[in-house]
Amino acid sequence: MIKRFFKFHPIHKKIVPYFDHLFLLRPSLFFPVWIMISSGMISSSMQIDRYRIWINEFDLNTFLVFLGITLISGATFIINQIHDIESDDINKKLFLLKDKVSIDFALKLNKILLVAAFIFLIPSGLLNIILAGTLYGIWGVLYNLKPFEYKQNPLMGLLINFAAGLILFTIGWNLNGAVSIDALYLSLPYLLCFSAVSILTAIPDVKGDSKIQKKTFPIKFGERPTIFFAMIAVLIAFVMGVANNDPVISTASLVSLPFYIFNLFSLKLNNVLRTIRFSIFNLAFFLMSVFPFLFLALGINFYLIKYYYWHRFDIHYISFLIDE
Secondary structure, eight states, X not given: OHHHHHHHOTHHHHHGGGXXXXXXXXXXXXXXXXXXXXXXXXXXXXXXXXXXXXXXXXXXXXXXXXXXXXXXXXXXXXXXXXXXXXXXXXXXXXXXXXXXXXXXXHHHHHHHHHHHHHHHHGGGOHHHHHHHHHHHIIIIIIHHSTTTOGGGSHHHHHHHXXXXXXXXXXXXXXXXXXXXXXXXXXXXXXXXXXXXXXXXXXXXGHHHHHHTTOOOHHHHHOHHHHHHHHHHHHHHHHHHHHHTTOHXXXXXXXXXXXXXXXXXXXXXXXXXXXXXXXXXXXXXXXXXXTOHHHHHHHHHHHHHHHHHHHHHHOOOOSXXXXXX
């Protein structure tokens, strides 16, 4: 009865338009943001207490950092959507901008998010504020805006995403310990998995990106080489995770590796989407055993996304069930 109410009752069609401005931040991309911050936290924690799990103490400072970085990331995603309108329209991903939310309002919201984000980050110290500003600079400005527009360059685009992942990891590390050279080294397997997923996300957009002459990694090098590169990155992440004696990333990368191998023999979009989603889920699953509050955040976000897209656009998204 409850399921039928949330799925079919007509009142939800009247409720979901109020979430349009929230979904302009692209909550579906919050998952990798939160996961990379949590990865930094767990790597830092393991330097203090090797095998501690189920850390369920609520810390206000940690919550404010997650909130601030989420808003910063949302601001970069707004900029990305504004400058991807043409390709998103071709790829049938243009749901909000122009039709339901004006570009002028999106730009105003971007500024509001930035101001709010830095206010939330003040208690965590100067380093996190600098890192957050750098994150917006590379992920928002360098990646999307002219004269840089590094998303048009497959190698620079990959480097930008790698750098963004490193910043998120460092912010997480800084929550539990002083940043050192160990943070850079221990972050590498997590960043390899993050980068592998990042380049795979460009494959579903190949059709629209190629029509506007956008040069993404799979357009430049081909889909199969892209999948092969991603597979090698995950394989190296597994080896490094074992070498670092890191049970989280070594296990998560090993569980994800078969999806990448299978994709080499089956260049189907549904398999690529399955690989992306399960790669994110696998790492999140192991992180949640250490940080149970992450389960709460990911769960609420997951079902809010499903609720919104179902009642707003009649789309079953997000789902682990990928149509053949």
